[in-house]
Amino acid sequence: MQINPLKGFYILTQTGYVVCYATTEANNPNQMAQFLIDTSWDGFRVERVNIPWVPKLWLGKEELNDLHVPKEYVLGAPGKGREYLFEGLVPERISIAIMSLAQCWGSVAHAAIYANLREQFNQEILKFQGVGFLLSDLWAQTTNLSLGMLKFCQAYDEKVEKFGGDMEIPGNIQQAMVASASQLKYQSAKLSKDVCYEAGNLMGGAGLCDNTLMHDYINISRIQEIVGGSRQIQQYIMSRALRTLYKMSGI
């Protein structure tokens, strides 16, 4: 199969292979196919795109020009690509949501240690409501969303076990999980954006310096809403799910 032209952004890996999706007809996802591409093949070009918030991250901008994919590297024929793409969507969204929550926990932990150690006017700054109450709010939101996330993961694992694999979960259950995964990704990315910044803020100048990990947390929290499907895409998926639920209700 010949793929031409195609551009995309992916996190770079060291494997030497990428999985690529392309449609036989422009803007027709039903004609999507899935391919395995050896990055050393002619027609595959990748260059690094620097994201100033996260200088340690390597994002690749791929360009495919007249790339020939041998038959044995076609993982999903036209019409199958979309189905295969969506198979891995729930765990991918959840993994990004878990990363966002990890950032929240890391920054809340830093701020809690700082606020308990740092003294102003002869007392720990945690005891000033402006610090302690805000920190407890960040902690409560992070805890609650983490508990929701754990409950979802537990339910997902039970389904995988019950049906004998994540690909075997019936379509209607998968569909419900897609909406839940979007809800969790949407809210945890938003929470990371707020919690990391506010926790850093509670650490004053120390939250801005590079003597703790706070700057890493604040920086990475800036990209969470875009990676893995932007905020509006999650909102779109959720609003479509509301429509489906309404139709199913028969009202």
Ligand SMILES: Cc1cc2nc3c(=O)[nH]c(=O)nc-3n(C[C@H](O)[C@H](O)[C@H](O)COP(=O)(O)OP(=O)(O)OC[C@H]3O[C@@H](n4cnc5c(N)ncnc54)[C@H](O)[C@@H]3O)c2cc1C
């Ligand atoms: C660091 C990083 C890592 C990434 N890693 C991967 C990866 O590993 N795999 C992968 O597949 N992708 C990856 N991406 C791509 C990422 O999923 C997209 O960047 C993201 O979904 C937004 O798409 P876009 O950049 O094309 O923005 P655009 O589509 O240009 O969107 C611009 C703005 O318009 C809004 N918008 C777009 N369409 C609509 C609509 N229909 N309704 C309402 N609002 C809309 C968006 O929400 C956004 O706010 C990565 C991106 C980054 C920055």
